[in-house]
Amino acid sequence: MPTLKKILIANRGEIACRIQRTAQGLGYRTVALFSDADANALHVRMADEAVNIGPAPVQQSYLNIPAILDAARRTGADAIHPGYGFLSENAEFARACQQAGLTFIGPSPDAIELMGSKRLSKLAMLDAGVPCIKGYQGAEQDDATLSREAERIGFPLMIKASAGGGGRGMRLVHDATQLLAQLRTARSEALHGFGNDELILEQALIDPRHVEVQLFGDQQGNLIYLGERDCSIQRRHQKVIEEAPCPVMTAPLRQAMGEAALKAGRAVNYVGAGTVEFLLDAHGQFYFLEMNTRLQVEHPVTELITGLDLVAWQLRVAEGWPLPLRQDQVQLNGHAMEVRLYAEDPTQGFLPQTGRITAWEPALQNGVRIDHGLLEEQHVSPFYDPMLGKIIAHGASREEARRKLLRAVQDSVLLGLPSNQRLLANLLEHPQFISGDFSTGFIPTHFADPACLQAHVPSAAELAIAAALFYQASAQAHPRALAGWRNNASAPLQYRIGVEDRDWPVQFSALPGELYRIQVAAQDLELNVIECDGRWALLEIDGVRQRHAYRLETGQLWLFTRPGSLRLENRTQALVSSQASVSSGTLKAPMDGAIVDVLVAEGSPVRKGQLLVVLEAMKMEHPLKSGIDGVLKRLQVRVGDQVKNRQILLEVE
Numbered sequence: 001m002p003t004l005k006k007i008l009i010a011n012r013g014e015i016a017c018r019i020q021r022t023a024q025g026l027g028y029r030t031v032a033l034f035s036d037a038d039a040n041a042l043h044v045r046m047a048d049e050a051v052n053i054g055p056a057p058v059q060q061s062y063l064n065i066p067a068i069l070d071a072a073r074r075t076g077a078d079a080i081h082p083g084y085g086f087l088s089e090n091a092e093f094a095r096a097c098q099q100a101g102l103t104f105i106g107p108s109p110d111a112i113e114l115m116g117s118k119r120l121s122k123l124a125m126l127d128a129g130v131p132c133i134k135g136y137q138g139a140e141q142d143d144a145t146l147s148r149e150a151e152r153i154g155f156p157l158m159i160k161a162s163a164g165g166g167g168r169g170m171r172l173v174h175d176a177t178q179l180l181a182q183l184r185t186a187r188s189e190a191l192h193g194f195g196n197d198e199l200i201l202e203q204a205l206i207d208p209r210h211v212e213v214q215l216f217g218d219q220q221g222n223l224i225y226l227g228e229r230d231c232s233i234q235r236r237h238q239k240v241i242e243e244a245p246c247p248v249m250t251a252p253l254r255q256a257m258g259e260a261a262l263k264a265g266r267a268v269n270y271v272g273a274g275t276v277e278f279l280l281d282a283h284g285q286f287y288f289l290e291m292n293t294r295l296q297v298e299h300p301v302t303e304l305i306t307g308l309d310l311v312a313w314q315l316r317v318a319e320g321w322p323l324p325l326r327q328d329q330v331q332l333n334g335h336a337m338e339v340r341l342y343a344e345d346p347t348q349g350f351l352p353q354t355g356r357i358t359a360w361e362p363a364l365q366n367g368v369r370i371d372h373g374l375l376e377e378q379h380v381s382p383f384y385d386p387m388l389g390k391i392i393a394h395g396a397s398r399e400e401a402r403r404k405l406l407r408a409v410q411d412s413v414l415l416g417l418p419s420n421q422r423l424l425a426n427l428l429e430h431p432q433f434i435s436g437d438f439s440t441g442f443i444p445t446h447f448a449d450p451a452c453l454q455a456h457v458p459s460a461a462e463l464a465i466a467a468a469l470f471y472q473a474s475a476q477a478h479p480r481a482l483a484g485w486r487n488n489a490s491a492p493l494q495y496r497i498g499v500e501d502r503d504w505p506v507q508f509s510a511l512p513g514e515l516y517r518i519q520v521a522a523q524d525l526e527l528n529v530i531e532c533d534g535r536w537a538l539l540e541i542d543g544v545r546q547r548h549a550y551r552l553e554t555g556q557l558w559l560f561t562r563p564g565s566l567r568l569e570n571r572t573q574a575l576v577s578s579q580a581s582v583s584s585g586t587l588k589a590p591m592d593g594a595i596v597d598v599l600v601a602e603g604s605p606v607r608k609g610q611l612l613v614v615l616e617a618m619k620m621e622h623p624l625k626s627g628i629d630g631v632l633k634r635l636q637v638r639v640g641d642q643v644k645n646r647q648i649l650l651e652v653e
Contacts, residue, residue: 002078002079002103002318002319002320003319004028004078004079004103004315004318004319005028005029005078006028006029006030006031006048006075006076006077006078006079007019007023007028007029007030007031007077007078007079007080007081007105007315008030008031008033008068008071008072008075008077008079008080008081008102009023009030009031009032009033009043009047009080009081009083010033010062010068010080010081010082010083010086010087010088010093011033011043011062011081011082011083011084011085011086011088012033012034012035012038012041012043012062012373012384013041013043013373013384013385013387014371014372014373014374014387014388014389014390015083015084015085015295015297015371015373016032016043016083016373017042017043017046017371017372017373018311018371019081019083019311020032020043020046020047021046022309022311022312022315023081023311023315024046024048026312026315028315029048029049030046030047030048030049031047031048031049031050031051031071031072031075031077032044032046032047032049032050032051033050033051033053033061033062033068033071034050034051034052034053034061035052035053035054035055035056035057035058035060035061035062035383036052036054036055036056036061037056037379037381037383037384038056039052040375040378041373041375041378042372042373042374042375042378043373045375049075051071051074051075053067053068053071054067056381056383057383058086058383058384062086062087063086063087065087065092065093065096068080068087068093069096069097069100069102072100072102073100077102078101078102078103079102079103079104079105079318080097080102080103080104080105081105081106081311081314082104082105082106082294083294083295084292084294084295084296084297085385088106088293088294088295089112089115089116089165089292089293089294090112090116091109091110091112091113091116092109094106094107094108094109094112095109103318103319104318105272105314105315105318106272106273106293106294106314107217107268107270107271107272107274107293108268108269108271110268111268111269111270111271111293112293114268115268115274115290115291115292115293116163116293117162117163117198118137118160118161118162118163118164118200118290119137119138119139119162119198119200120137120162121290121291122135122137122200122288123137124267124268125264125267125288127267128263128264128266128267129263130260130263130264130267130288131260131285131286131287131288132287132288133202133203133205133279133287133288133289134153134202134203135153135157135200135201135202135203136149136150136152136153136200136201136202137162137200141197141198141199143180143183146179146183146199146201147176147179147180149201150173150176150179150201151176153201153202153203154203155173155174155175155176155204156172156173156174156175156204156206157172157173157201157202157203157204158170158171158172158173158201158202158203158204159171159173159182159183159186159199159200159201160186160199160200160201160202161186161189161190161193161194161196161197161198161199162190162196162198162199162200163190163194163195163196163198164189164190164193164194165290165292167236167237167238168189168190168193168194169186169187169189169190169193169194169199170186170237171185171186172204183199185621186199187199188596188597188614188621189621192596192616192621205279205281205287206441207439207440207441207445208232208279208280208281208282208439208440209230209232209246209248209279209280209281209438209439209440210230210231210232210234210239210277210278210279210280210289210440211228211229211230211231211232211246211249211257211277211278211279211280211286212228212229212231212275212276212277212278212296213225213227213228213257213258213260213261213275213276213278214226214227214228214229214273214274214275214296214299214302214310215261215262215264215265215270215273215274215275215276216272216273216274216310216313216317216323217265217269217270217271217272217274217317217323218271218317218321218322218323219271219317219320219322220322221269222322222323222326223262223265223266223270224262224323224325224326224327224330225258225261225262225327225330226302226306226308226330227244227245227254227302227305227306227330227332228244228245228246228249228254228257228258229242229243229244229245229246229296229298229301229302230242230243230244230245230246230247230249231277231298232438232439232440232442233427233433233438233442233443234440234443235350235443235444236350239297239298239340240339240340240420240424240427240443241337241338241339241340241424241427241428241433242297242298242301242337242338243301243335243336243337243338243398243401244301244302244304244305244332244335244336245305245332245335246280247398247436247437248280248436253284253286256286257278257280257286260276260278260286260288261276264276264288264291265291270293271317272293272314272317272318273294273295273296273299273310273313273314274291274292274293274294275291275292275296276288276291277289277290277291277292295310295311295314297340297387297390298338298390300336300338300369300371300390300392301336301337301338301392302336304334304336304369304392304394305332305333305334305335305336305394306330306331306332306333307331307333308325334394334395334396334397334400334401335394335395335396335397335398335400335401336392336393336394336395336401337392337393337398337401337402337405338390338391338392338393338405339390339391339392339405339409339424339427339428340387340389340390341372341387341388341389341390341391341412341414341419341420341421341424342386342387342388342419342420343355343380343386343387343388343417343418343419344386344418344419344420345418346420346422346423346453347418347453347454347455347456348590350420351590351591351622352382352386352591352617353380353386353417353418353419353591354379354380354381354382354417354591354592354645355379355380355416355417356377356378356379356380356416356417357374357375357376357377357378357379357380357414357415357416357417358376358377358415358416358551358553358558359376359413359414359415359416359535359549359550359551359558359560360372360374360375360376360413360414360415361412361413361549362389362391362408362412362413363407363408363410363411363412363413364408365404365407365408365411366404367393367394367395367400367401367404368391368392368393368394368404368405368408369391369392369393369394370389370390370391370392370408370412371389371390371392372388372389372390373389374388374389380417381592382591382592382593382594382617388414388419391405391408391409391412391424392405393405393408398436399434402428402433402434405428406425406428406429409421409424409425409428409563410425410562410563411562411563412563413549413560414560414565415549415550415551415558415559415560415565416551416558416565418565419564419565421563421564421565422456422563422564423447423453424563425563425564426447427443427447430446432446455499455500456499456561456564456566457499457502458497458499458504458566458568460520460521460523460525461525461541462559462561462566462568463497463504463506463520463568464506464516464518464520464525464527464541465527465537465539465541465548465559466497466506466557466559466568466570467495467497467506467508467516467518468508468516468518468527468529468539469532469537469550469552469557469559470495470497470552470555470557470570471493471495471508471510471516472529472532473552492507492508492509492517492519493507493508493509493510494506494507494508494572495507495508495570495572496570496571496572497568497569497570497571498568498569498570498571499566499567499568499569503569503571504520504521505520506518506519506520507519507520513528514528514529514530515527515528516528516529525541525542526541526542527539527540527541528540528541530545534551534552535549535550535551536548536549536550537550548560548561555569555570556568556569556570557569557570585626585627585628585630585633585651585652585653586648586650586651586652587612587613587624587626587627587648587649587650587651587652588646588647588648588649589615589624589643589644589645589646589647589649590615590622590624590645591615591617591622591645592617592642592643592644592645593615593616593617593622593642593643594615594616594617594640594641594642594643595613595614595615595616595637595638595639595640595641595643595649596614596615596616596621596639597613597614597639598612598613598614598635598637598638598639599611599612599613599614600612600613600632600635600650601632601635602632602633602634602635603631603632604631604632605630605631605632606626606628606629606630606631606632606652607626607629608626608627608628608629609625609626610625610626611623611624611625612624612625612626612632612649612650613637613649613650615643624649626652627652628652630652630653631652631653632650632651632652632653633651633652633653634650634651635649635650636648636649636650637649637650
C-alpha cells in the first residue's frame with residue numbers, strides 16, 4: 001500500500017481550503033496551485049508550498065495538465081486531490097497522474113470516462129438494471145436525428161450536454177418550434193465548457209425532487225452508501241440549498257435508492273467518493289440522472305449527519321485501506337442544511353458580480369460550519385465560478401437546522417459586492433420550504449418576482465445611518481470646518497443619499513455629543529453614535545441599539561443590513577445627471593467576461609430583442625440583445641476580447 005506524504009490540491013477557493021484542513025490535520029504536507037488572479041488567495045496562504053501555474057484563464061492554469069504535473073514533480077508531491085470542478089472528472093488527467101507515478105485521489109480513469117458521459121453512462125445503467133428516464137442517448141447527433149427522436153420522446157423534454165454538469169448545456173424545450181434554437185445554444189455551451197458538443201435528450205419530469213445518494217468504495221471491492229441528500233432547491237439547474245436527509249424519505253425508499261446506487265457503482269467497479277443522482281416523482285418512483293465521480297459541493301451535509309470526514313476517507317482509500325464502516329454500521333443523526341453563497345445580483349437577473357471584498361466576517365456559532373476561501377481585500381474575478389462559499393448548519397431536527405442556518409445567513413457579513421444573501425434568507429423563511437413540501441420547481445414557482453428579487457429600497461433608518469456615518473467621516477477629515485456647526489441645532493445640513501439610480505433627501509442636525517436629529521421624508525429619527533471604529537458602528541436609533549458592519553471610502557458606504565449589503569453614495573455635492581444622456585441603443589457589458597460570439601456586423605439592420613453578442617463569464621454564457629430597432633452604427637468588440645463591466649460593446653442607431 002502506498003504511504004502518502006505530500007498532497008497537491010489541483011483546485012482553488014473553498015474546496016482547496018477544505019481539503020487542506022483535513023490533510024494537514026492528518027499530518028500530510030500540502031501543495032497549492034494558483035493562477036495569476038489567485039496569487040494572494042487563502043488556499044495559497046494555507047498551503048505548505050504553492051506553485052503558480054499560469055495566467056488567470058482556466059485553460060492556461062487550472063486546466064493545464066502539463067503545468068500541474070510539473071508542479072507536482074517540482075515539489076515532490078506523491079498524490080493529487082482534484083477537489084470538484086476543473087479536472088476532477090477528467091479521465092485524461094487521472095491517467096496522466098498514474099503515468100507520472102502519482103496517486104490520483106479518486107476513482108479509476110475508466111470509471112470517470114464512462115460516468116462522465118451522460119450518453120454512455122445511461123446505456124450502462126440500463127444494462128445494470130438501474131431505473132432510467134425515457135430518452136435518446138444514441139451516437140447520431142445531427143439535427144434531423146435529434147428532431148426525430150424528440151418527436152418520439154414527446155414534449156416537454158430536456159436537452160443535456162453529454163459531458164456536462166452544473167446546468168451548462170442544459171435546456172428545457174416545451175415544443176418543437178424551440179428545438180433547433182435550443183440545440184444550437186446547448187451545443188455551444190457544451191463545446192465551450194467541456195470541449196465536447198455531444199447531446200442527449202430526455203423526457204422532462206415536471207417538478208420532481210432531486211435526490212442523490214452518497215457512495216463510497218475501496219480497493220478491496222467494498223461499496224456502501226451514506227444516506228441521501230435532497231438538492232431540489234435549484235435555479236436554472238444550479239443547486240442553491242441542499243439538505244440531508246430528504247424530508248420525504250422513508251426507510252423502504254432509502255433502501256431502494258441505495259441499492260440502485262450500489263448497482264450503478266458496481267457496474268464500474270467504483271472506488272472512492274461518488275454520488276448517484278436521481279429524480280424522484282410525486283408517486284415515489286425514481287430515475288437515474290447521472291453519477292458524479294468526485295466529491296460533491298454539498299458533501300458537508302452528509303458529514304454532519306454521519307459524523308464522518310469524507311476527505312479523510314478519500315485519503316484512506318487512496319492509500320489502499322479498507323472502508324472503516326460496513327453498511328449496517330452507518331448511522332444518520334439529526335438534520336443538516338447547506339446554502340451556497342454566490343457573488344451574483346438577483347436584482348439583475350442573477351448576473352455574476354466581480355469586485356473587491358471589503359469585509360468578510362462569517363457568523364460562526366454552535367452547530368454551524370462555513371466552508372469558504374475568502375479574505376478581505378480579495379478581488380473576485382470573472383474567470384471562475386461565482387460561488388464564494390457554503391454555510392452549513394446541523395440540528396437535532398430539520399426545523400432546528402433551518403433556524404440555525406437562517407441566523408448564520410443573516411449574520412454573516414459580506415461587503416464590497418452584491419450577493420444572493422438576501423435571497424437565501426427569503427428561501428429559508430418561505431412557508432413552503434419550511435413545510436418540506438417542495439420540488440425543483442420551487443424557485444420558479446414561488447420566487448418569480450418576490451421583493452427579494454427587486455432592488456432593496458433603503459429604510460429611513462438606513463438612510464439616517466448613512467448620513468451620520470458620512471457626516472462623521474467629514475468631521476474627522478475637516479474638524480475645523482464643521483466645529484462651529486456641530487452644536488447648532490438650528491442649522492441643519494441637507495444630504496442627498498443615493499442607491500443605484502435613485503436618491504433621497506435627508507435633513508440632518510447635529511446635537512451636543514454624538515447625537516443627531518435626522519428627517520427622512522416625513523419621518524423624524526434621533527440617532528446616537530455610541531461607537532464607530534471604521535468596521536462596526538454601535539448606534540442607538542429612537543432608543544433601540546443596533547450594531548452594523550460598514551466600510552466607508554470616498555463618498556461610498558457599504559452597510560450591512562442583515563441580511564445582505566447595501567451600497568449607498570453621498571451625492572450631496574453631485575450634479576443631477578440626465579437619464580436621457582444614455583441611449584437605449586448603447587449595449588454595455590453587464591459584467592467582466594469574454595466575448596465568445598458576435599452575430600452582427602457594422603451597417604447591418606437590427607431588430608429589438610435580436611441576439612447581438614454572447615458574453616461568457618463565470619462559466620456561463622449570457623446572450624446580449626438589442627433594446628431597439630435600428631442599424632448597427634459601431635461595433636467595438638470581437639470574439640475573444642476580454643471586456644470589463646459597463647464597457648461599451650456596440651451602438652445601434
